[in-house]
Amino acid sequence: MAQRARDSADYQGLDAGDPRRAVIGERLLPSTAGGGPLLVTPQRHWGLVHTLRAVLDQERAWLAANEAAGVHLLASDVPRYPDRDDTDSEMEGRSQDALPEAVFLQLMGEENLALLPDGTARDFTELSLRIGRRPWEVRHLEFDCVVWHDIDIEAADGSVQRRRYPFLVYWMQKVRRRHKLPLHPTDVEVITRRGRLPRPGVGPTASGAAAGCWTSSLACAGPARRSPTRRSPGEPKSTRSISSATAT
Known part of the structure; x- marks a missing residue:
């Protein structure tokens, strides 16, 4: 999972025409929505590992009955929850929670206001x-x-x-x-x-x-x-x- 998170970060950091992007994309799982690989973002990485640890802790009896009592995750195995990166948003003078500019301009269009x-x-x-x-x-x-x-x-x-x-x-x-x-x-x-x-x-x-x-x-x-x-x-x-x- 950690490797998939690193591959996802590298994939997002490369330009669409970079040949290395295609190589990294082959190592990632395909997205069910189509249009590219399933990216393991920092938020998704934390959510998946956090959920897996909770499931393993709740099913200790089942794991023991199936000779898997040693399967567990420690708190240190869960990645730190990622901090919000507002760098680009602050540089552009907008809030990360704000509507994208394209959506806002669409709402302000005369064809929509005329409705x-x-x-x-x-x-x-x-x-x-x-x-x-x-x-x-x-x-x-x-x-x-x-x-x-x-x-x-x-x-x-x-x-x-x-x-x-x-x-x-x-x-x-x-x-x-x-x-x-x-x-x-x-x-x-x-x-x-x-x-x-x-x-x-x-x-x-x-x-x-x-x-x-x-x-x-x-x-x-x-x-x-x-x-x-x-x-x-x-x-x-x-x-x-x-x-x-x-x-x-």
Whole structure:
């Protein structure tokens, strides 16, 4: 088993065109799924040996009855459980638990988003995918949740250019305070997509509410975990979220 684990590591480390890869592949068992050999990864190596040792320990009486009482595995025979290797993930700036980029881009494709009904369901899903905030934080966005700031950018020639950038203002649930998140202009388009619809107690906006406004139905995108009238610890009393506006 240890030899198969070493062969698997060598097999994965070689390029597809390397002739040594084919030689190593012949020593490995074929995969039942097809498409290549059965690789004994560090996790699989630990799992197989750990399970085998547990079976041998539980069947001592059966082994003795079949003249195999000396068959056993010591704790030292079980390989150390492999540590997670996040080196490549950290270098690429992503979490090992994150969706592969190809899958994420597929979910963000217009052909898939178009399967959702126009309105709350699509707006909530698309914005959540774009900004990566917690569901509670997205549901409780205030109507004017986008602010614009002028930022001076120094060019390579030393000149300074002033540009306007959008930021999302929201209540960060983890640290219990307001937070600003830089946005891409396309994110702002999602937020302001339904700006012409009326707010609770306010008439329809004339130009799509450039400052950013969501409809009151956003609060219905998912079950609220707490009463809309109850505030998080330390949350300002003046905070008026979409959920609280809906309650009124």
